Amino acid sequence: MARLRGARVLGLRRFSASLAVVALAACGGSAAPEFQVQGVSVSVRSDATFTQRQDFPARIERTLAVALHYWGGSWSSLEGVRVVFDGGAHVTCSGEAGATGCYQGGEISVTTSDAAFPYYCVEETVLVHEVGHAVIGDPDHTDPRWMDFASVMEQFQGLQGYAGPSEVPCPIFVSVWRHPPNR
Numbered sequence: 001m002a003r004l005r006g007a008r009v010l011g012l013r014r015f016s017a018s019l020a021v022v023a024l025a026a027c028g029g030s031a032a033p034e035f036q037v038q039g040v041s042v043s044v045r046s047d048a049t050f051t052q053r054q055d056f057p058a059r060i061e062r063t064l065a066v067a068l069h070y071w072g073g074s075w076s077s078l079e080g081v082r083v084v085f086d087g088g089a090h091v092t093c094s095g096e097a098g099a100t101g102c103y104q105g106g107e108i109s110v111t112t113s114d115a116a117f118p119y120y121c122v123e124e125t126v127l128v129h130e131v132g133h134a135v136i137g138d139p140d141h142t143d144p145r146w147m148d149f150a151s152v153m154e155q156f157q158g159l160q161g162y163a164g165p166s167e168v169p170c171p172i173f174v175s176v177w178r179h180p181p182n183r
């Protein structure tokens with residue numbers, strides 16, 4: 001389970017909302033395309049621009065690879081797992097309202113738009129966090145790695161993001177992935 005925790009620099013994102021509407025009109029509302037990445041099923045229920053670009057499967061694959069390495073997992077850790085990218089501001093998870101991502105029943109769900117601010121690339125979503133649950137479980141976030149992610153952030157510097165028809169930088173906010181121990 002991941003929730004937005006404060007430190008995002010929201011002002012950087014404010015201009016993107018109107019551009020997102022343009023992208024939605026251009027792409028049309030396609031019905032949940034599905035594809036495989038290294039045997040992982042990926043389902044797209046979002047019109048976020050980055051989910052519509054040709055580089056999306058490759059970007060997912062690299063993001064998963066970096067996350068698996070961080071959590072000490074391998075592709076077999078994600079065998080039978082489905083990843084759902086959801087255009088809603090929150091994903092539906094049992095027992096918790098307002099989550100930006102969750103892992104349950106072999107399914108990782110992540111929002112492509114936290115609150116009013118869309119993500120510009122797959123790397124800055126909570127996917128890295130949820131892969132952790134798929135690999136180590138730990139729903140109470142007791143492992144110290146839930147509060148680190150520095151090595152992951154380093155590998156995601158300088159990436160291209162997409163805001164509507166525009167290519168923009170995709171800044172990484174490590175706070176998106178961090179979660180203190182549940183109390």
Ligand SMILES: [Zn+2]
Pocket residue numbers: 001002129133141179
């Ligand atoms: Zn979590």
